[in-house]
Amino acid sequence: MSDTGIIRCDNVSFTYANVETPSITGFDCEIHAGQVVLLCGDSGCGKTTVTRLVNGLVPHYFEGTLTGRVSVDGLDVASSELAELGKHVGTVFQNPKSQFFTLDVTGEMAFGCENFTMPPDDIRASIAREAQRFDIEHLLGRPIDALSGGQKQKVACASVCVPDPPILVFDEPSSNLDATAIGELARAISLLKKHGKTILIAEHRLYWLANLVDQVMYMRDGQIVRTLSADEFRSLPDHERQAMGLRPVHVEDIEDFASVRGGDSANGEIADGDTGDATDAVHSNTDTAEAYQVEHFAYRYQHSRNVVLDIAHAAIAAGRATAITGLNGAGKSTFARCLQGLDRRCRGTLIEPQTGRSLRRKQRLSSCFTVMQDVNCELFCESVLDEIVLAQPQENKSVALDVLRRLDLEAFADRHPLSLSGGQKQRVAIAAALASERPIIILDEPTSGLDLRHMRQVASMVRSLTHMGRTIVVVTHDPEFAIAACDANITLEQGRLAEAYPLDAAGDQRLAARLTAPVAA
Structure with missing residues (x-):
């Protein structure tokens, strides 16, 4: 290890263009x-x-006011x-x-x-x-x-x-x-x-x-x-x-996050299934009048014979939060697209609880609101407040501001959404979903970029929505959030339903074990 740091920041301050508050002030560090x-x-x-200072995107790509000196590997960042x-x-x-x-x-x-x-x-x-x-x-x-x-x-x-x-x-x-x-x-x-x-x-x-x-x-x-x-x-x-x-x-x-959920599990609305021939096991144990019935969901990519999603039957408890988990490429995001009906290649129906009405693809578009994995794809307006108003069925700025307040975003109401940090943008998209008043809200990796406080905040908001009768579907790899926010878990493997179980004490332990892995030092 050298005596001089390969990365050095000496009394660095930076304020992005058109933003009043500095992002960093008097920042000093030395990394060997x-x-x-x-x-x-x-x-x-x-x-x-800080990462942008080290790689040079500040000040060469992101404009603003920079003071102090940043050097990496012997190069002055500002002059290189x-x-x-x-x-x-x-x-x-x-x-x-x-x-x-x-x-x-x-x-x-x-x-x-x-x-x-x-x-x-x-x-x-x-x-x-x-x-x-x-x-x-x-x-x-x-x-x-x-x-x-x-x-x-x-x-x-x-x-x-x-x-x-x-x-x-x-x-x-x-x-x-x-x-x-x-x-x-x-x-x-x-x-x-x-x-x-x-x-x-x-x-x-x-x-x-x-x-x-x-x-x-x-x-x-x-x-x-x-x-x-x-x-x-x-x-x-x-x-x-x-x-x-x-x-x-x-x-x-990680299992301690069940305290956010308050131990309020799915109460058997999604019953336990085994791995192996799990589709039949879940089919026999999850039918309930208080659940949305997923029937014959299938999806294949254009010009491909391979079916990447094939779910004969699954049940999603109404007025509850259900986690959709599985390895990368298991079909989780594809399932979310099919649930909302975003793609014409999606096949299958969703049956409403109690009414028994079948919602085909186009009908699901008006019943579901999806917060995408890449939230940049769904932020369109010039201000954060406008994003929330746009999502409302009827414009009401007072209600929109209240939603922002509940997600700790009121201070950014007049900011351009794309000027925010990744975690802040994520919360704006979730706020828009809340303002939409649609019965089903789909969150695709909603805690990407969220710290502990805001993750707990979003989890509490999910709990509040379920108490209001909303049905929440959460596609996630985040065990902390799943345990804090959800009542039940459905696991997908290679596009098929592998298991389903309530998130009670045993389910929390089971999910935490599945969603974490030993890491090498």
């Missing part, structure tokens, strides 16, 4: 070569801005060309789609090296190395738009490593990954660390990093207010961690 450093803190505390900085720093963004330039996985992995004019044989060798490291060899040559969100995240991670930069920056890298993929990501970061890479990670989900980090920088209001060693981080008392607004550092603490 070969360290893995975690940035944590509330959504909007400045973590993403962005293309030159790219040789020294690789970045994985919170939304991997925002960094893809090509149509297929192999082309994407080669893209950075081609821009740096690396010899073709070296490029092919680097692609093979990183594909093996991130376990995506089976994805080489695949169209990117046919991948799941988690698969795209892994491709993004591998792609930035192909040119072999000495510094890697990860912004919420686990946000769309399942338990298996998080374990693979942890092993990849461990291997990169052994090869001397300097790694800066901004993250809210912490348990998988406990044995990887060398240093933890806890941020609040644009400054580092506390620095922890790896041992201090791992031994952080639970009450102290919660006071800091941090998620669990250890897997065994």
Whole structure:
């Protein structure tokens, strides 16, 4: 480890253009070569801005007022060309789609090296190395738009490593990954660390990093207010961690999130099913007059014979919150699209409880509201308040402001939605769903980018909605949120229903075990 930090920030302040409040102020840090450093803190505390300072997007792409000095690998960030900085720093963004330039996985992995004019044989060798490291060899040559969100995240991670930069920056890298993929990501970061890479990670989900980090920088209001060693981080008392607004550092603490739900389970509305021939087991145990009946849901991609979703029957308890879980590529987001009827290739019907009315695809469009995994795709207006008003069945700004207040967004009412942090944008999209007053709300990875406080806030809002009779379907990899917010769980495997069970004490333990994985140090 060198005496001088490979990353240095000296009295740095930055305010984005057209925003009054600085994102960071008087920021100082020094990160030595070969360290893995975690940035944590509330959504909007400045973590993403720090990552942008390190990779040069601030000030070369994001305009604003910058004071102080940032240096990476001996280069002054403000006076260096962005293309030159790219040789020294690789970045994985919170939304991997925002960094893809090509149509297929192999082309994407080669893209950075081609821009740096690396010899073709070296490029092919680097692609093979990183594909093996991130376990995506089976994805080489695949169209990117046919991948799941988690698969795209892994491709993004591998792609930035192909040119072999000495510094890697990860912004919420686990946000769309399942338990298996998080374990693979942890092993990849461990291997990169052994090869001397300097790694800066901004993250809210912490348990998988406990044995990887060398240093933890806890941020609040644009400054580092506390620095922890790896041992201090791992031994952080639970009450102290919660006071800091941090998620669990250890897997065994995740089941405690049932306290948010208050122990109010599904009361048998979704009964227990076994793995194996689970469809029949669930079919026989989940029929109830108080559930939406999913019948013959099927989906296949255009020009493909492979059916990626095939669910003969499932039941979703009305007025309850149901988690849809499974590995990346299991068909969770496809199930959500079929439930709302967003795609003409969706087949099947949804039967309303009590009335017995069958809702075909077009009818479901007006009954469901989906908060997408990539919320940037559904933010259209010039202000946050306008987004909420647009979603309302009848315009009522007073009610819209109340929704923003309940999700801690009132201060951003006049801000442009795309100027917010990832977690803030996520909450805006959820606020729009609440304002829509539709009976079924579908949340596709709703806690991507959310800190502990706001995750609990959204979970409590889900609970409030179920008490009002709304039916909530949550597609998630997040065990903390699923346990805090949901009454029941349905697991998909390879597009088919594998198991279903209520989230009571036993179900919480079962779900936490499935949605977490051992991570390598």
